[in-house]
Structure formats: structure tokens, C-alpha cells
Amino acid sequence: MKLTGAEILCESLTRLGVREIFGYPGGAILPVYDALGKSKLHHVLVRHEQGATHMADGYARASGGIGVAMATSGPGATNMVTGIATAMLDSSPVVCITGQVSSKVLGSDAFQEVDITGITMPITKHNVVVTKAEDIARTIREAFVIANSGRPGPVLVDVTKDAQQASAEFNWEASVPKLPPKRVRQNHDQAEFDRAVEMLNTAKRPVILAGHGIIVSGAMRAFQQFVRTGNYPVAMTLLGIGCFPAKDPLNLGMMGMHGEAWVNNAIQEADLLIAVGMRFDDRVTGDLRTYAKSARKIHIEIDRAEINKNVKVDAALVGDAREVLERLMPHIQTRDHSAWVRHIAELKGDSAVRDIQSLPDTGHLYAAHVINDLWKETQGEAIVVTDVGQHQMWEAQYYHHSRPRTLITSGGLGTMGFALPAAIGAKFAKPDAEVWVVVGDGGFQMTMSELATIVQEKINIKIAIINNGYLGMVRQWQEFFYDKRYVATPLVAPDFAALANAFGIRGERITTRGEVIPAIRSARESAETVLIDFRVEQEDSVYPMVPAGASLHDMIRRPNNPLVETATEP
């Protein structure tokens, strides 16, 4: 059957199980859009191509499948860069399809020509230019294989306009992926494995460092078995949240820069760290010279390049988290670590008293209240999508996730503007799920144009803006490390509720603690998108905090006299 390259592209995506494409048309991708119109694929028109990549990313993270973003050449493609890098740093399987000028004029600075494969080389798992219609089906299939195998990541396929227009024989069966033959590494080193087992069965103060890899590999059940058998306390990375039930007594919570003090102290006192699908990011370790000095370390990780990158380990088990955990299981002895777990509980000390939740209601609205109330009202079952910054850390601290893929957040790259579009993608992946955007007033203003996408697509998500009138996390650093010189962090914002109304979305403003729960309830009852602008304490900070480069046990704790300024109307 003869089809145009554009038709082959749409047919290939359909056969690969794609339902939605997040994109924005333009000259060099027009043939594909023409074919899209005749296909069963649903195209979601975004308002900026960065939004398209974040939506595809959110779709991928919520579903575990592949998200697809599409844009035209030149500026359309370059607008995708931030979203691609976001997906790369968080190992998210996104396939980006960009139009390109005709192969005849490649390299001539033609209108809207840009070397997008050159630009995205270091931020994609792989990228490729297709100049022939007959190569499109195979290339798309290869892109899907690469994006979601091993350690997932974004793949960009740049299709020249003449390849879209040309006709070629379409033969799906013959267009099998032909990837270069890779050396199959013998990852299972028996000596290394035995050493790990010995460490696991002799440790007195073990702590598991649970990361994103557990969720990516679908290892939740194997992981729970592993934890329960060995009775290992579990600390989680930001992206690991959801891999283990929040309420489990062995779940300590989040580690790292804004992890609870007892979690970080437990890591520092441990005699064995069992890292599973995490990469010892600097936000997790603090100063490497003082990191977990008395602990031996086991690293279970699919990516060999992560082994000994930041932290030297005593045993490295390279492989898919689920496979490695299942291989370890028969060798794990059930051990009693109750004294150690009790000790960690004692490390909590007065943390609960210091916690913002324990303060009497003085009429002030703290972000922690909003997020804690949101958690309670949604029974911890919603998919929460966040940006980066203070609200993100408060979400991680006060919204307790028990299921994987329910916290979607930009971890590695820390991308402002991620939350709103990623939540739209997540909603398409899980149409029946309750999706909440938790976002700061700064990040929201970066991609708020996607409100129009929500209206056009008639989708139902809930948006909670944690509005403190500052670029909060940067302000916090200025407070702690720059003598409160708030340069370029006070932030004027529009009336978000009125703005939402202008888009045709219901908007509300909340300023007191008592209004929070009714507002959340009313939003949840609505069958449409609702935006709530929570005006919270302006100069509240995220505690505890390990300053960048400091030792993990050197935490700035919440002061006993938290600030009592009145929330002011900006």
C-alpha cells in the first residue's frame, strides 16, 4: 500500500497505541497535520511547544507509557528544548516529532530551519533526522523502543518536509526496528551479588534509599516484599515518592535537602545504605565527604554510568530494579531491626512540635496547611503535579502518597512552568483520576497560557496556586545566605481568579485557613476545572534545610518562634 510519509507517520503512531498527540502546527509539519486530520489520533493544541513536551512528559509519567509531542521546525522545535531536558533528567519516555525543512535545502538557513538534532543531542537519549518516506515507520518504531527501554528517556525524530510529502510503500511488518547490535553486558557478577547478600544479612542499621527506578521498572510489589522480609527502613528520593505506602511504619519519608531531620540523621548513622533506582543526586547527599561515613553501600541501578559516579559503593548490582530485587529475595534473611527503627523514631525528637501543622490557628494561612488539607480531603488518592520550589517541597512533605505515579514533579531539571501542562498530560493518561496542580505564583505565570488548552479540550483538573508573592525558594536562599536582600524575587501577579474567569474557568481566592477545606470540597464537586489562588504567608520557608554543599546532618531547623507576620494582600 502506497502512502505519503505523513500518512505513514500517523499510521505508525496509531499502530504503536498512541491516542493523543500534544502539539502545535507550522509550515514544515503541515503535511503531517493534514494526515492527522484523517487519522483516529486526537491532537491536543497547546499554546506553546514547551507545554507540548511537558504534557507528553506528564502523560508518560502518569501512565508508564510513551508521551508524544509534535512541533514544527525552527522556533517550534527550539521551544521544546526545556521540556526535552526535563524528560531527560527524570528519565521520562517522551517521543518528540518535529518538522524540518526539505532535505534539498538542509543546511542553507532556510526559513524556520534550525539544527534541532544538533541542539538536542546532549538532552535526548537519541535523536535522528529522517529524510525519506520509506524510513519513517521503522524510525518511529525504533524511537519507541529506545524511549521506553532500559533507563527511559526522550527521543526526537526530525522529519524533513519532503519525506512527509513523498510516497512510499507502507509495510508495517517489514519495518521492524533495526537498532545497532549492542554488546550484552554480563551484569550478574556472582562475587558482587554474594557480597551484597552478606551485607544485607549482617547490617544492624540498614536504610533503603528508594528512587524513581522502582516506579519505572514496576517493581513496587517486589520492593515491598524485599522491605518487609528484611525489615529495612525506607527513605525516598523526591521522584521515589509513591513507590512504597506512606503509612507503612517502615516508611521514613523523603531524604535530602528538605527531607525530615530524622531521615537524614538515620542515613548519616546507618551502617548499610541500599540504594535502589536512585542516583545519589547532590540534593540527596549534601557534602559527599561527610555523607553516610559509617555505611557500606549497595547500589541497585540499571544505568552502569551511575555506578560510583557520586558515591563509591561496596557492591553494585546493575540491572532492572525488579529483576535484581527478585533475584535477591530468596537470599534475604528476615531480621529484626526494631531497635534501629525505634532509634530512628527517637531521632524525630521535637520535630512534630516544630511542625507547622502543630501551630495553633492564628488566622495565618501557611502553604503546609493548604497541602495537608488537600491530602486529607483527597485521601491521598489524587495525582498531584507540581513545579519546582517551595510548594514542591511542601507537597513532598505534607501530601502523603501511597501509590506510584501519583506525584508528578520536575525533579532533576527543576523546571518552572512544568506543572500545569504536565497535569493536562496526566489527565489524558488517566481521564478518571482526580488531578491537582500544585504550583507557585512564579511558575504558574510561565505556562499559564495552557489554561486555554484546558478550556479547548474541556478537561477537568484542579489548580491550587500557592501564592506568596515571591519566587519563594529563591527568596528563602536570599533570606538564609544573602542577608535578606530580596533582589528580583518580589513578584507581581495578576488576579489569578479573575484571570481564570477570563479563560472561562472558575477562579477563587482564599486567604484564611478556615476557607481552605470548603474551597477544596467545592472544587472537587465541580465537573469542570477550578483554579484556587491560595494567598499564603509571604516569608515562610521550607524546613528543615540542608544548605547546598553542607553535610546532610547540618540542617537549618524550623525556628521555635515561627514568623507571625500577617498574610498581607499584595
Place this chain on the structure above:
Amino acid sequence: MQTLVAYVENKPGVLNRVSSLARRLAINIDSLTVGPTENEEIARMTIVAHTDQNGAHRLEASLEKLVDVLLAENISARALLERDLALIKVSADQQNRPHLMELIKVFRARVVDVAPESLIIEVSGTVDKIDGLLEVLRPFGVLEMARTGRISMTRGGDLLRPPAPETTSSALEAAGSSVK
């Protein structure tokens, strides 16, 4: 200094990916040679990098993550043979020519071009040998030099072959596109 060997797809852009990776890891490349193998679809690279063992591990593992790299291996600690080839144009007049010829003989180099005012000397061997010859030629006036950079091969039965093509792509595809 660490020596890595890589087998890569013999197609445009691959060299760029490899060198760009080293740049991203902030690893300085001392020399990088690339040429076809007996299989025209596969090229072989020898990469000599200014880094320690840890850096070489990162480079090796990161290289193997590139789709177009079939295999990358740090061979620094293995018994290996290394060769570098240089063409050196040195100024030579009637008076010092005999002296030059003697040195060339000692280094088992060859004269490949003779002109009234200069000679081109071809020398191959280890980096140290070529550096040694260069040192003794310097006083005569080195006018121009071109070096290939190192190529390396492990000795004897220690074979480093490119992986054979597999036929498991469709299985990969099933694994890749599944929703977990």
C-alpha cells in the same frame, strides 16, 4: 591517561556524539582516531583521554548508552599494543643531512620526501618513541608535523570484537512500548 576502544556505527554524526559526550563529561580527549573495520558498517575508535580510572568508567558506560555505540571498553589496564604515526618535515641542509640520516636510522624512521632545504620523515611506534625522535629533531628545525593519534589493540587472545547483530528487535519493541 586512559585508553578506550569503541565500536560504533559507521555513519555520519557518530563522531560528533562521541566527542560531544566527552565534552559534556568535562573529559579532555588527548587523541581520538577512527577508521573503518573489516565490516564496513562498523568503525573502530581509539580514544585516549586525560582522566582517571573513575572518569574512564563514566566515559565507557556513557558511551555504551549511545544508541550508535556497539561497545566501549577501557583497555588501559590490559596488555596492549599502541601505535602512533607521524610525518615530520624538518629543515635539512648539506651539512647536517648526514647527521639527520643517522638519527633517523636509530629511530627506525624513514625519509619519505627529499627537498633541497628539507626532509619529510615518517615514523611510527609508541608515543614515547615519536616524542623522543621529535626531541632530537627539534634542534634542526621542525617545520611541520602531522600525527595520527594513537590506535590500540589488546595483545594475543584478548579479543575485542564488535557484537554480532541480534534478531531480538521485536522483543525489544514489545518491552519498550508496554505500559507498566
